[in-house]
Amino acid sequence: MHRLTFYPLGNADTCRIELQNGRTLLFDYAAMKDPGNKDDKRVDLPAELRGDLKRAGKNYYDVVAFTHLDDDHVRGASEFFYMEHAAAYQSAERIHIREMWVPAVAIYETECEGDARVIRQEARHRLRAGQGIKVFSRPERLREWLEQQGLTLDSRKHLIVDAGRLVPGFTLDADDAEFFLHSPFAFRTDEGGLIDRNGSSIVVQGTFNSGGRKSTLMLAADVTHGELGDIVTMSKRHGNDHRLESDVFKLPHHSSYTALGPEKGDTKTQPTPKVAWLYEGQCRHRCTLVSSSWNRPADGTETHPPHLQAIRYYEGVADQKFGEFIITMESPNSNAPAPLVIKLDGMGATVQKVVPAAAASLTSTSAPRAGA
């Protein structure tokens, strides 16, 4: 059995994938909880992850992927991970990254600061060192930067993965899992123009084999409907329709309407035809759609995601598929959101639903301070 865990972090992403052979991947790291605010119901991500690592007897992840360098995908990473490029990030309690996955933009971006800058420095360091990293890009995009470093593209080509390929290092034979890269990408339109989406974030499809059944997961970061449409076009052109199938879909951009279509719509967002095909055509029977976002808004006037109109579209897809649409901040309920666990086994994807007992809740956290 493989396990996916999505964390309630407001409009922010972290997804952990534990393969049944024990290898573990983390997609994004966003420690959003405000420790000074008692009413902040977002999960204490570093505490949660440390607890799980301790139980597993590990101090590392096999892979940590940063889908892009926005704050809601990297916040606090410079305090949590062991960074090989600088001693300032190497204290004993830090969690090691065996292999880092980043989009090309994380290498050549010049305007970034804070956690994003630290990740960029680490990614650059690893790429220079020639190990512990995969950069997702059209290889040509990295030629200039590499040459500035006095390196050749050829010497680093094995660390660069282009869209439309399986990410090396995971196979169905060895790991019962594989990851297919959809984005970043560049492609020629039918009219011959070049569309270069190498600035965008990582989109992958994971396939997981367990108990004689293959289950699929789409992780769509923060892409827009335009980028999704291009992914659809490109996949169809290469006969990779099945690489867009999903049993579990991590919806893009916290249920923003912009990931569906150009207009928010009055009651329900109308997706572009390509995006509609991605959900209505490629989501499987009884699929699970995960919105990593704040709670459902009361009305459709919100400017920030999640947008009620988009949520209504996703709910419609879930109903049509006899599936489930889940907002991370509302799972299992709004009072006490908790990490959302999805098990993948011979019965497909199962959203774990356990009614907690009082004793289990009490003993899962420290007791309040007692005494005179």
Add this chain to the structure above:
Amino acid sequence: MSGSGWLTAPGELLGSSLGLRTSKAAALARLLEGEHVPYFRLVECRRAPAGDVVVFDVRPEVPQFAPVPIRRVERMAVILYDADRTPTVLSMRADFPSIPHVLVPEDHREWPFLCLYDTSYDELRSRWTAARFARRIHEWLSQIARGELYHEGERMEPFLAVRATQVVVPDRLFTAAMLPDAPLYASAIDDGELIYFLSYEAPAAEEQLAFEVLALTVPPQQQGPLRREPQSVAALHELLMPLGADVRAELRQRVREWQTAGAGSRHVMIVVAVPLHRQEGMEPERIDILVFLTNHTISELGIELGVLARQGEQYGHLLPGAELPGHGATLELCRPVRTLTREFAADLNGVTADARLVVAVGVGALGSQVISNLVHAGFGKWTLIDHDPLLPHNTVRHALPSGAVGRNKAGALAFVLNSFFDGEPLAHAIRENVLRHSEACASAMSAADLILDAAASVPAARAVSIEYAGAGRRASVFLNPDGADLVLLLEDEQRRVRLDDLEMQYYRAVLRTPSLQDHLRSKGSRLRYGQSCRDVSSDLPQALVGMYAGIAARAVRSGVGARDARLQVWSTTPESEVSLVAPVIAAPLAYAAGAWQIRTDEHLVAQLMGYREAKLPNETGGVLLGHHDLERQILYIVDVLPPPPDSEEWPVAYIRGSEGLSPMLEDAAARTADMITYVGEWHSHPRGVAAVPSRDDLDVALWITEEMEKEELPALLGIVGDEGPQWYVADVLTRDPLAIHLAGAGRM
């Protein structure tokens, strides 16, 4: 059915949870209202005549591809009764999957009913909280969705109603492909709670028959027919007609016959056998037995079915054409409970039934209880041998009750064991002394797969081991004299290590194991009550015998499951801590020496070789311990004492000293209740020198013989050379000391 497809729950809708009367319903509603419990949503509260109804939606954990179609959201209603009895849990959808643990009892026939617990509510009541109850419902639905409870429910009958009337049904009915032609009889016992019985045996004549039985088999089905409990003959008819059985026509005809035969005041038990197969054309895998009781007498039934009419006190037959459908002929569905068989008993013991032929010798305190334990677990077809009658004081520690006093122990126990199970008798008795070697004993022993000696007697054990022919493994179980220790000796499957060999190795263990030093030593007066080391004192607690009977039964069972021999000694402290000593068993060696047979084992030989090796090029030697079976002329060599320190050892001579020998011999005798004594001498010969007696050796033999002769015991001389020991048994043929005859032993 409401717009969303859910059924409407029983009772009248209440405006709010404030109208609930029972504290449990109020607690449940409060809990679900407050959103404290994830995956639950309170829908409404209702009031039914007997209790409160809380209706809620629950979101169980359902796999994407669930083997049992549980929905992502299920609507449930719970009835919490004013009289605090088992809450009823109902599904609010008519198409809730038909699986074990889901049924429709008589008082909630509209809604599928879930069986959440396998413990009684009386046990749950003190631990019941609304939160636990909700959690259990959630967990139950989640397990059902994965098909987990479904498999576990193998042993449950699919239509098991929680409070249904129970009817004990012969096991055969569940295993036969169809109901046999032999007539079935129904009876009942009312001892507080009414229990019905269905049997192939006619009740004793003095019993008043209260029932007639109508039994029928329908053609094989792919699944059980009951989703709704038929409440009347008409409903049962509608249910069975499509399956190809006309129960109503059959019943009408039989009602006429019974009425004519004067049985009009009796009731009818209707037995329907439904063979279930996986696919059309395949053999049935199991049979569902449905049992119904009519609430009416046969005469009343005749009226309801339109075949009889009543005039005053008289009933008359109606002509064909007046038949009624039988809506008024109400039925009660009974829960069939199968009779116990050896296989079922084994199953309930968590083991597989074992039909090997077992002869048990000795049906005393330990024996009777060990046998009883084994039989309870479906082990063995038994022949019990004992010549003793049961006396009142025996029953203090015996499987038999006082009612059997005066009966032969073997016969009485066989009778009791045969009443355990439905089916062929599993035990019979031979009321004889095993030492008398009757024809019956001999033929039982020769056919046996296992002979279990529990006679607490060395002669009986030796007879079982040596004198009775047969390939069956032999085992002895007995207690030590103060009853604090249990001994199991079990031969290997090939009988290479005989029971008497094991007995000797057991004595060696007693000699050598510090924790067993008092095992056979008497407390106070030595062997107060008996002449043998296996006679148990009379002030032994039954608790200890019962405990050891349990240990022995398990050990026998596990022992016969393996090929190797066993020698196990359990000891118990006064605080009931049990420990086990299980020495390594050595392969036996046997030699023939004239009229005598010498038996020892590889362990002893290895020890002699070791002593010799250590002293080469000098000779060494010492005293041999063992046991004489004079009756069978077997000389067992069991142990060897180390060379006394005052011995003289030379390259071509050995003079055995005597320092410390006497106390060691006395200790050996005391430790083994005189079973182990001095049997002879051994010494080594140097390398390259044959292990045949020299002139000096003959003098030694003569010296031993003169002493042993006084006890009428043979003298044993062992000479250990390069090839191992050679054994010589000396007999003085005449008073002439030179006429000693040494019989060199050849390996058997």
